[in-house]
Amino acid sequence: MSGLYINRFIDKLQQLELKGSRDFVCTIQEAKNLHNDITRLLIDLDNAKNTTTTTVDTQTIQVEVDGGSF
Numbered sequence: 001m002s003g004l005y006i007n008r009f010i011d012k013l014q015q016l017e018l019k020g021s022r023d024f025v026c027t028i029q030e031a032k033n034l035h036n037d038i039t040r041l042l043i044d045l046d047n048a049k050n051t052t053t054t055t056v057d058t059q060t061i062q063v064e065v066d067g068g069s070f
Contacts, residue, residue, distance in 0.1 A: 003041065005033040 008030075016024055026034075 003037055005030070005037040006041070009034050 009026075012026075013024065
């Protein structure tokens with residue numbers, strides 16, 4: 001996923017903040033593109049979460065400690 005429209009959104013916000021703008025306006029197409037990027041990102045995140053397997057090693061390690069000549 002490229003995240004192109006997410007990056008454009010962030011860049012546009014930063015530019016408007018630097019100019020001291022109080023309003024943000026975007027076209028319907030820009031909003032749809034941003035929506036698609038966010039949706040793809042969430043789907044990818046969900047897929048990654050569901051396919052990641054966590055394996056726990058259940059091997060027991062026994063450690064014996066004695067005082068020696070202490």
